[in-house]
Structures are given as structure tokens and as C-alpha cells.
Amino acid sequence: MKICVLPGDGIGPEIMEQALRVLEALRGDGFNFEVETALIGGSAVDATGTPYPEATSKAAKAADAILLGAVGGPKWDTLPREQRPERGLLAIRKELNLFANLRPAILYPELANASTLKPEVVAGLDILIVRELTGDIYFGQPRGVREENGERVGFNTMVYSESEIRRIGKVAFEAARKRGKKLCSVDKMNVLEATQLWRDVMIEISADYPDVELSHMLVDNAAMQLVRAPKQFDVMVTGNMFGDILSDEASMLTGSIGMLPSASLDANNKGLYEPSHGSAPDIAGKGLANPLATILSAAMMLRYTFNLEAQALRIENAVKKVLAAGYRTGDIYEAGTRQVGTREMGDAVIAAL
Ligand SMILES: NC(=O)C1=CN([C@@H]2O[C@H](COP(=O)(O)OP(=O)(O)OC[C@H]3O[C@@H](n4cnc5c(N)ncnc54)[C@H](O)[C@@H]3O)[C@@H](O)[C@H]2O)C=CC1
Ligand SMILES: CC(C)CC(=O)C(=O)O
Numbered sequence: 491m492k493i494c495v496l497p498g499d500g501i502g503p504e505i506m507e508q509a510l511r512v513l514e515a516l517r518g519d520g521f522n523f524e525v526e527t528a529l530i531g532g533s534a535v536d537a538t539g540t541p542y543p544e545a546t547s548k549a550a551k552a553a554d555a556i557l558l559g560a561v562g563g564p565k566w567d568t569l570p571r572e573q574r575p576e577r578g579l580l581a582i583r584k585e586l587n588l589f590a591n592l593r594p595a596i597l598y599p600e601l602a603n604a605s606t607l608k609p610e611v612v613a614g615l616d617i618l619i620v621r622e623l624t625g626d627i628y629f630g631q632p633r634g635v636r637e638e639n640g641e642r643v644g645f646n647t648m649v650y651s652e653s654e655i656r657r658i659g660k661v662a663f664e665a666a667r668k669r670g671k672k673l674c675s676v677d678k679m680n681v682l683e684a685t686q687l688w689r690d691v692m693i694e695i696s697a698d699y700p701d702v703e704l705s706h707m708l709v710d711n712a713a714m715q716l717v718r719a720p721k722q723f724d725v726m727v728t729g730n731m732f733g734d735i736l737s738d739e740a741s742m743l744t745g746s747i748g749m750l751p752s753a754s755l756d757a758n759n760k761g762l763y764e765p766s767h768g769s770a771p772d773i774a775g776k777g778l779a780n781p782l783a784t785i786l787s788a789a790m791m792l793r794y795t796f797n798l799e800a801q802a803l804r805i806e807n808a809v810k811k812v813l814a815a816g817y818r819t820g821d822i823y824e825a826g827t828r829q830v831g832t833r834e835m836g837d838a839v840i841a842a843l
């Protein structure tokens with residue numbers, strides 16, 4: 491099995507190192523792999539002048555799966571748009587057609603007190619956010635800044651085609667069918683035409699899924715409901731931008747953004763796996779980052795791309811054990827637990843394996 495590893499920027503290399511050590515500990519258990527490491531984001535810009543070099547594109551295409559840390563940082567924020575690290579991430583998602591981003595927000599019972607909500611409101615929380623990843627305002631044309639009436643005007647375009655909505659809708663309905671059979675589609679159809687089409691197409695698809703209960707919610711209400719009563723949700727499906735925002739919000743219900751993994755899949759489950767968070771420049775290089783979202787993303791890779799359910803469960807159970815034993819990075823620390831750094835958390839997961 492060929493894994494393309496893209497550590498990226500900021501905490502990316504630190505958390506990736508731990509995920510690779512965990513995979514290494516599983517080697518032989520029905521799982522053998524080779525790794526090709528490549529550059530993406532700011533580190534790629536520094537070395538080659540572009541955030542998604544041709545060599546990286548080649549390595550990603552040749553691999554069965556891709557594991558990514560994170561990209562970006564203040565150092566690159568003033569570069570021309572095309573050279574920004576984030577463009578590298580958008581480019582690989584688009585080029586590999588990774589349109590389905592699965593972000594599970596699951597509360598480990600040991601982290602009930604780390605959640606920003608009261609334990610009784612989040613106990614047993616298990617939500618799957620299905621975010622469309624290759625369309626919407628992040629990709630729509632035209633985009634830019636132009637001069638108009640003597641001032642600068644910035645513009646982006648929210649655009650969704652029927653086929654784009656249909657394919658992500660199907661992924662979400664299929665996921666709901668395998669879970670609690672409830673799907674909430676989140677849009678802003680009261681003001682945005684693109685999302686009226688989104689709602690219309692979701693309703694059309696629902697005819698093929700009579701066993702799944704479809705509901706709709708406007709995104710502002712959804713943001714509020716997530717912190718009011720999150721357990722009303724089973725699967726949520728939404729566009730690229732709303733999903734980006736709602737998944738960061740949902741992460742805090744599970745204790746920290748450092749706990750939220752993700753899978754970005756194409757139509758054949760070839761996938762890119764990455765934590766939902768960014769490069770955390772404020773803690774980069776200090777050995778403080780929580781590597782669990784990346785380690786759990788590696789588990790998702792074993793499940794979705796390699797069909798190694800038992801091995802994926804081994805990682806997830808090891809994470810449970812480590813939390814039960816009281817190991818906590820700073821982002822999920824509470825009094826009475828044992829604060830550890832990035833590498834020690836990796837050590838603990840490997841020991842639990
Ligand atoms: N997929 C990606 O590569 C993403 C990249 N970014 C980029 O990352 C850079 C920083 O963005 P921010 O808005 O600050 O978001 P961020 O997710 O990097 O950080 C937000 C906050 O969460 C904390 N945090 C994030 N991950 C953590 C972890 N594993 N353990 C402990 N704490 C963690 C950070 O320390 C920070 O206080 C920007 O350049 C942005 O464009 C942002 C989101 C996703
Ligand atoms: C470049 C951004 C779209 C990355 C991000 O925030 C995400 O994927 O969650």
C-alpha cells in the first residue's frame with residue numbers, strides 16, 4: 491500500500507511524525523505500506539516557488555492514499571494569492587476530485603468535561619458532518635478585487651451545479667442509511683440561489699432513500715442548534731464554506747479541534763486524510779500540538795481506502811485507552827489529568843496499541 495505523506499507547515503510535521511509512528515507500530519498486522527513524502531503549502535513555496543509542485547501532484551496520484559498535516563502560516567499570508575499555501579490544498583483536492591469531506595465529531599466519554607457544553611448536553615455525541623469539498627465560493631469564478639467607482643471591490647462567486655450537489659447528497663444519504671437514518675441538509679436558501687438549488691436537489695435525491703429522514707436547516711440556525719442541542723443531529727450535509735465553519739464549531743463539542751479527524755474522498759474512496767484543524771502557528775515547533783486528530787485520520791484511511799476495519803478500530807481503541815489513562819495535551823487538559831506533549835501522546839498511543 492502506497493501512502494503519500496504531506497507534512498506541510500506549522501504543527502504539520504510534528505503531528506504527522508506521530509501518525510506515522512502509529513502506522514509503523516501496526517506494520518505486519520495485515521498491513522504493509524511504503525511512504526513517499528512530498529512538499530505542499532508554505533514549505534513547498536519556499537523550496538519550489540509553488541504550493542503544489544508537479545512532483546507532489548505525481549506522488550499523490552501514484553499513491554493509494556494521502557496523509558496530510560496542515561498548511562499555512564503568517565509567513566506566507568502576504569504572498570500573491572496563487573502562491574499562498576492554502577491554494578496548494580485547494581489544488582490537490584480539486585485535482586484528485588476529493589469532493590466528499592467526512593468530519594466525524596465524536597465525544598470520547600473521558601473528554602466530557604473538556605467539551606464547551608455541559609456533560610449532559612453532549613454525552614454520547616456522535617455527529618457526522620459531510621462537507622462538499624471541491625465547489626462553492628472557495629472555487630467559484632469570477633473572483634478577485636477590481637476597481638469600481640474609485641474604490642476596490644472584492645468579489646467571490648458561490649456556485650453549485652446540480653451534479654455536484656447530487657453526488658455529495660448521495661454520499662450523505664448512504665452514510666445516514668448506515669447510521670441513525672437522519673440527514674439534516676444545511677443551506678441558506680432564504681437568500682442564496684445556489685443553496686435553493688442545493689435544497690431542491692436534496693429533496694429530489696430523498697425519493698431514493700425512503701428509509702432516511704431528511705430535514706433542512708438554515709445555516710445560522712444550524713450554528714446555534716449545534717451548541718444548543720447537538721444530539722438532535724445524526725448526519726449533516728452542507729456546502730464547502732458552511733461545512734468548513736460548522737465543523738470547527740462542532741469540534742469544540744468534542745473537547746478540541748485537535749480531536750477532529752477527516753477523510754476527503756473521491757468517487758472510488760481514494761482519499762486524502764487530514765486533521766480538520768490548520769497549522770496552528772501559535773504553538774508550532776513547541777511540541778504541544780494534539781496529534782490525535784491526525785492519528786484518527788490515519789485510522790479513517792485504514793477504514794475507507796484500505797478496508798482494514800480491524801486495524802482502524804485498533805487505533806481508535808488505543809486512543810480511547812490513552813484518554814482513559816488520563817493522558818492529555820494542553821488543548822484537552824483538565825485538573826487531575828496528566829499533561830503531555832505531542833511526542834509523549836504518540837508514545838502513549840503506541841504503548842496502548
Ligand atoms: N487543512 C489545513 O491545512 C488548514 C489550514 N489552515 C491554515 O492554518 C493557519 C492557521 O489558521 P487558524 O485560523 O489559526 O486555525 P488553526 O486550526 O490552525 O488554529 C486555531 C486554534 O486551534 C489551535 N489548534 C489547532 N490544532 C491544534 C492541535 N492539533 N492541538 C492543539 N491546538 C490546536 C491553535 O493553536 C489555534 O489556537 C492559517 O494559515 C490557515 O489558512 C486553517 C485550517 C485548515
Ligand atoms: C484552505 C482551507 C479551506 C482549509 C480549511 O479550513 C479546511 O479545510 O477546513
Ligand SMILES: [Mg+2]
Pocket residue numbers: 734735738766
Ligand atoms: Mg477549516
